[in-house]
Amino acid sequence: MSAQPGRIRQTECDECGNGDLCIHRVDKGHRYCGTCYKRVFVRKPCSSCGQEARLPKTNPRAICRNCEKNKPCVRCGRTGFRLGKVTEFGPVCNACSVYFRSAEPCEVCGTLSKRLTRVSRLPHYGRVCPKCARTAHGTCNACRRHRKLDIAPDGQQLCRKCLEHGEVRCPECSESMPAGYGCRCEICYWRGLYKKRTEINAKLFRTCELSDRFREFAAWLVARQGPKRAVRTIQRYVDFFKGMDGQWGGIPNHNELVRQLGPEGLRRYRLVTQWLSEVAHIVVDQVVGREESERRQIETLIQRLPKDSGCRALGESYLEYLTDRRSHRATSLRSVRCALGPALALLVASRGNPTQAGLEKFLRDKPGQRAALAGFVNYLRRELGLNLSLPLGPGTLGKRAKLEKRMLALLANEDRSNEIQAQWVLLGLEYFHRVSVARAGGRDGLAIGLCEDGSQNVSLRGVDYWIPALPTPPVDTR
Numbered sequence: 001m002s003a004q005p006g007r008i009r010q011t012e013c014d015e016c017g018n019g020d021l022c023i024h025r026v027d028k029g030h031r032y033c034g035t036c037y038k039r040v041f042v043r044k045p046c047s048s049c050g051q052e053a054r055l056p057k058t059n060p061r062a063i064c065r066n067c068e069k070n071k072p073c074v075r076c077g078r079t080g081f082r083l084g085k086v087t088e089f090g091p092v093c094n095a096c097s098v099y100f101r102s103a104e105p106c107e108v109c110g111t112l113s114k115r116l117t118r119v120s121r122l123p124h125y126g127r128v129c130p131k132c133a134r135t136a137h138g139t140c141n142a143c144r145r146h147r148k149l150d151i152a153p154d155g156q157q158l159c160r161k162c163l164e165h166g167e168v169r170c171p172e173c174s175e176s177m178p179a180g181y182g183c184r185c186e187i188c189y190w191r192g193l194y195k196k197r198t199e200i201n202a203k204l205f206r207t208c209e210l211s212d213r214f215r216e217f218a219a220w221l222v223a224r225q226g227p228k229r230a231v232r233t234i235q236r237y238v239d240f241f242k243g244m245d246g247q248w249g250g251i252p253n254h255n256e257l258v259r260q261l262g263p264e265g266l267r268r269y270r271l272v273t274q275w276l277s278e279v280a281h282i283v284v285d286q287v288v289g290r291e292e293s294e295r296r297q298i299e300t301l302i303q304r305l306p307k308d309s310g311c312r313a314l315g316e317s318y319l320e321y322l323t324d325r326r327s328h329r330a331t332s333l334r335s336v337r338c339a340l341g342p343a344l345a346l347l348v349a350s351r352g353n354p355t356q357a358g359l360e361k362f363l364r365d366k367p368g369q370r371a372a373l374a375g376f377v378n379y380l381r382r383e384l385g386l387n388l389s390l391p392l393g394p395g396t397l398g399k400r401a402k403l404e405k406r407m408l409a410l411l412a413n414e415d416r417s418n419e420i421q422a423q424w425v426l427l428g429l430e431y432f433h434r435v436s437v438a439r440a441g442g443r444d445g446l447a448i449g450l451c452e453d454g455s456q457n458v459s460l461r462g463v464d465y466w467i468p469a470l471p472t473p474p475v476d477t478r
Contacts (some may be wrong), residue, residue: 013031013036014030014031015030015031015032015036015040016033016035016036021033021034022034025041027056027086028087028088029087029088037054040056040058041055042057044057046062046063046064047060047061047062048063048064049067051066068083068090068091071090071091073092074087074090074091075092075096075099076093076096081094081095084096084097085097085101098114098115101114102114104116108122108132109131109132115129115130116128119133121136136148136149137149139157141156141158142156142158142159142179143180143181147159147180150163161178161179162178166179167179170188172188175187187227190226190227190228194218194222194227194231197234197235198214198234201234205241205242205245206245207249209249209250210245210250210251213241213250214238214241216279217272217279218230218234220278221271236269237271237272240272243261251276254276258292259292262296294334294337298319298333298336298337301315302315302316302344304344305344305348309352311347311351314347314352315340315343315344318376318379319336319340321379321383322339322340323336339376342366343372343376345362346358350362354386355388356389359373359377359390360391363390374390377389400431403430403431407428407431410470411470420470424467424470425448425467428456428458428467428468429460432465432467433465435460435465446458446459447459453469454469455468455469
């Protein structure tokens with residue numbers, strides 16, 4: 001390849017070793033000066049096409065430059081390319097030639113690069129790296145394109161088109177736009193791209209009905225979000241319509257969608273659901289969605305337990321008990337899920353064999369699950385005969401401590417009037433029997449009977465309770 005004007009560099013000939021010479025040709029990475037080129041390359045027929053050309057006299061199979069260009073690139077395999085370099089392995093295209101170069105320093109910043117180039121606007125016309133070659137490039141303040149910039153009289157950095165022509169009319173919508181936009185404004189570009197993507201995706205469906213519905217949804221979406229944002233979001237809803245096309249061939253009702261996709265799937269396609277309710281007149285039943293979500297969560301809780309294990313069998317039996325209660329309208333599906341979660345966690349922690357010690361340890365780690373476990377503990381005690389009882393919670397222990405303090409204050413008081421006796425009865429009911437008179441309806445239904453030993457039989461709303469006698473204060477004998 002003969003050296004091009006402006007690109008000849010003073011270097012060393014690899015054939016004769018002389019320096020400070022003009023390299024006349026580089027063949028397969030080997031450099032030849034003008035004298036060596038005439039001596040090594042002689043005119044003879046090409047071994048491929050038969051045309052005469054200067055070829056290495058020592059290589060009987062050498063081919064001419066035209067035949068070299070017709071060979072595929074040794075790196076990417078393309079043909080008909082612009083020849084970039086002839087390497088020892090064969091010709092390479094202009095795009096792949098960079099991989100066969102050695103890194104050289106930039107003449108401006110000194111950075112090693114394989115992509116050195118010459119820029120005519122630089123005064124020294126030296127070989128520079130891509131970064132130095134594009135120092136005058138940036139984002140135009142008007143059209144926001146990355147181009148070579150010039151300084152406008154008002155100080156703005158503008159590309160050549162925006163600097164020379166300023167504002168022009170968009171050929172499609174006739175709105176004013178920076179000249180750097182080219183043949184259409186930004187809004188028309190996004191609108192055209194959105195229309196093209198909509199039509200491409202509409203061809204994916206088997207039925208014409210669903211294709212028309214997809215176009216209707218696309219029109220609704222672009223009116224709601226604008227063309228720029230709609231272009232970025234339309235693709236995520238294609239899978240939803242493809243699923244409907246494969247399952248039903250049209251748009252089903254909301255209940256079938258919930259059963260097929262689940263509430264989580266519909267939440268991923270929230271805008272489609274909103275479009276169905278606004279335009280397609282499909283009634284969105286929120287209750288069905290919530291119940292399906294609870295069912296799927298319950299199924300997930302059960303699936304976490306090992307198959308054919310005692311934990312799984314006991315958990316499924318408790319779920320049947322809760323489901324039976326729900327069928328009699330004694331509880332809701334949400335309450336079933338809230339009660340099942342802690343029960344299964346207790347089974348896993350106790351390895352399918354709940355004990356009192358394991359129950360107490362579980363509640364020490366998770367005290368907030370005490371109320372939710374009450375039904376499961378009662379179920380185990382009633383169905384399996386396990387001797388389990390819920391320990392007192394932190395709130396109950398604090399309340400009993402306060403009751404003890406008030407009862408000790410009554411014992412220390414020497415007064416044994418009727419008012420003190422009445423306070424003792426109320427405190428005794430709450431401390432010994434966990435019965436609050438105020439919660440039971442007040443003192444109207446309270447009847448007190450005195451026993452021979454000083455203790456008291458208390459009747460409250462038809463239920464009898466026994467309260468020990470208030471001890472007499474000790475007598476001071478001093």
